[in-house]
Amino acid sequence: MITPIILCGGSGTRLWPRSRVVKPKPFLPLVGDQTLFEATLARCADRHVFAAPVVVTGRGHLDHVAAQSSGIAGLQIIVEPAAKNTAPAIALAAARLPADAIMLVCPSDHHISDEAAFARAAQAAAKLASEDWMVAFGIEAKRPETGFGYILRGEEITDVDAGGHRIEKFVEKPDRARAEQFLADGGYSWNGGIFAFRAGAFLDELARHRPEMARAVQLAIAEGTADGAQFRPDAAAFGAIKPDSVDYAIMENTQHAAVVAADMGWSDIGNWEALRDARAGKANAAGNIVEGTGELIDCSNVMVDSDGPRVSVIGLDDVVVVVDGNEVLVVSAAGAQQVGKLTGAKSQ
Numbered sequence: 001m002i003t004p005i006i007l008c009g010g011s012g013t014r015l016w017p018r019s020r021v022v023k024p025k026p027f028l029p030l031v032g033d034q035t036l037f038e039a040t041l042a043r044c045a046d047r048h049v050f051a052a053p054v055v056v057t058g059r060g061h062l063d064h065v066a067a068q069s070s071g072i073a074g075l076q077i078i079v080e081p082a083a084k085n086t087a088p089a090i091a092l093a094a095a096r097l098p099a100d101a102i103m104l105v106c107p108s109d110h111h112i113s114d115e116a117a118f119a120r121a122a123q124a125a126a127k128l129a130s131e132d133w134m135v136a137f138g139i140e141a142k143r144p145e146t147g148f149g150y151i152l153r154g155e156e157i158t159d160v161d162a163g164g165h166r167i168e169k170f171v172e173k174p175d176r177a178r179a180e181q182f183l184a185d186g187g188y189s190w191n192g193g194i195f196a197f198r199a200g201a202f203l204d205e206l207a208r209h210r211p212e213m214a215r216a217v218q219l220a221i222a223e224g225t226a227d228g229a230q231f232r233p234d235a236a237a238f239g240a241i242k243p244d245s246v247d248y249a250i251m252e253n254t255q256h257a258a259v260v261a262a263d264m265g266w267s268d269i270g271n272w273e274a275l276r277d278a279r280a281g282k283a284n285a286a287g288n289i290v291e292g293t294g295e296l297i298d299c300s301n302v303m304v305d306s307d308g309p310r311v312s313v314i315g316l317d318d319v320v321v322v323v324d325g326n327e328v329l330v331v332s333a334a335g336a337q338q339v340g341k342l343t344g345a346k347s348q
Contacts, residue, residue, distance in 0.1 A: 001051040002126045002196075003101050004044040005093045008037060008057040008065055008108040009083060014271045014337070016345035017327035018305065026108040027064040030269060031278050037108045038068050043115050044106070049123065054096070055108075056080060056089045062230075081220075081235035086193075087249035088241050091206055091217040092233055099200030102126045105246070107193050111278050113265030121262040125196035127162035133258040134205060134250055135196040136167065138189030140263040144179035147270060147337060149191040149247070151259050167257040170247060189259065192266055195246060202250070209253040216241045271336035272320040272329075276303040292323070301333070 012024030019025040026037040034042065044050040052074030057065050059079055069075055078092050090105055097103065104122050112118050125135040138151045154168035170191065174182065182188035207214040216237050223234035251257050267278045276289060283289050288296050292306035297314045304311045306323040313321060318333040331339060339345060 001102070002044075002049060002104045002122055003051045003097060004041075004053040005090060005103050005105045006037070006040055006044075006053050006055045006108050007086060007089055007105065008055055008061055009080075009089075010109065012109075013340035013345040015269070015275065016339055016342065017324040017329055018322060022060070023064065024061075024109070025269060027061070027068060030275055031111045035068055036111065036269065037065070039111070040106055040108045041069060041072065043112060043118055044104070046119070049119060050104075051101075052076070054078065054093045056093055058083055075229060077230045079230055079232045081233060081238045083243070084238070084241050085243040086246040087206070087210065087244045088213060088217060088238070090195075090197075090202065090246055091213065092221065092238075094197070094199040094202045094206075095217055095221045096231065097199040099198070099203075101199045102129050103195075103197050103199055103202065105193075105195040105197070107268075109269060110192070110194075111265075111267045111269050113278075114263075117262065117264035121260055121264065122196070124162040124164065124260045128157065128160050128164045128258050128260065129196040129198050129201075131160050132198055132201040133157070133160070133164065133256050134202070134254045135164065135258045135260060136251060137192050137194040137262040138259040139192040139266045140261065141183055141188060141190050144176060144183045145190065146173055146176055146179050148268075149173055150179075150182055150188045151191050153187050153189065153259055157258060162260065164258045164260050167251070167259050170252050189261065190266075191247070192262070192268065194262075195251070201256075205250050205254050205256075210244065210249045213241050213244065213249065271339060272303070272322065272331060273333040273336040276301075276320060276333070279303070294321075 010024050011021050012019030015025050027035050029035050054076045056078045128135045150171040152168040154166035157164045220233035220237035225232050267274050269275050279289050287301040288299055289303040294304035294311040299313055299316050301318045303320045309323050311321050320331050322329040
């Protein structure tokens with residue numbers, strides 16, 4: 001059985017004004033009728049494959065998590081006292097599980113259109129994790145993307161029948177020229193932030209590479225309190241942890257880093273351009289998408305997303321227009337990465 005570890009946090013500034021600190025993108029129905037968080041839970045609903053999930057979230061998101069996961073038998077919620085990045089969040093979950101539990105770490109704010117492919121990749125990753133490999137999903141690179149980190153695939157792992165490879169190296173977000181070269185080389189995939197570990201092996205690696213974090217997590221668990229399905233780690237012990245990502249703390253240090261290929265219609269919905277692309281099934285012949293009320297004339301690849309006012313657009317290409325209450329955003333697809341820098345997004 002695979003235990004899904006659902007990481008649920010973030011401020012959602014890059015999808016402002018629809019996404020706000022009080023209700024960021026995991027809890028919004030951005031692609032389809034389900035929220036991204038609900039869709040993440042639904043992908044792991046087959047109890048022949050997946051155990052009941054563990055959700056790691058902050059106090060500010062607890063009400064949303066509880067409301068949108070209501071009725072899921074056996075679900076556990078770990079309430080982080082503070083945001084410390086992904087390594088401590090995963091460590092909290094690992095420390096609450098049996099050592100032989102296989103963890104599948106899933107961000108709660110991604111979109112995956114091919115759920116069957118996701119399940120196949122999860123089962124392949126679980127096989128490797130059961131042999132103490134630290135496993136990343138390598139998302140098939142479809143374009144020379146500069147907004148993602150990359151994984152270079154190494155030699156095949158032949159002693160586990162899972163189609164996995166050693167990870168040769170991780171690469172930070174490249175410039176356009178390097179991204180194009182990665183695509184041409186063919187040995188690179190996107191690092192989508194989905195991982196599989198055996199809980200005990202993860203904690204052993206953490207103790208080896210981040211011993212202070214490992215000790216603080218164990219203390220936070222030992223001094224924590226349980227209330228039904230919710231567990232609250234000790235705030236003082238957890239607060240002493242230096243924030244760190246699982247990529248830096250574990251994956252780039254371990255001698256057992258592995259990757260499984262995953263071509264599953266993945267998107268991190270990281271900005272308005274990415275959301276427009278994820279909604280491509282709703283586009284007309286010119287690539288235009290209208291959510292709410294709008295009229296487009298002589299436009300191509302324009303998305304309108306309005307919660308009320310009628311939006312009219314004439315003669316524009318590659319533009320997104322968003323209306324949320326009294327906030328209006330107009331951004332080119334090329335400028336979508338900069339939305340989080342807006343004063344409104346920072347002060348939401």
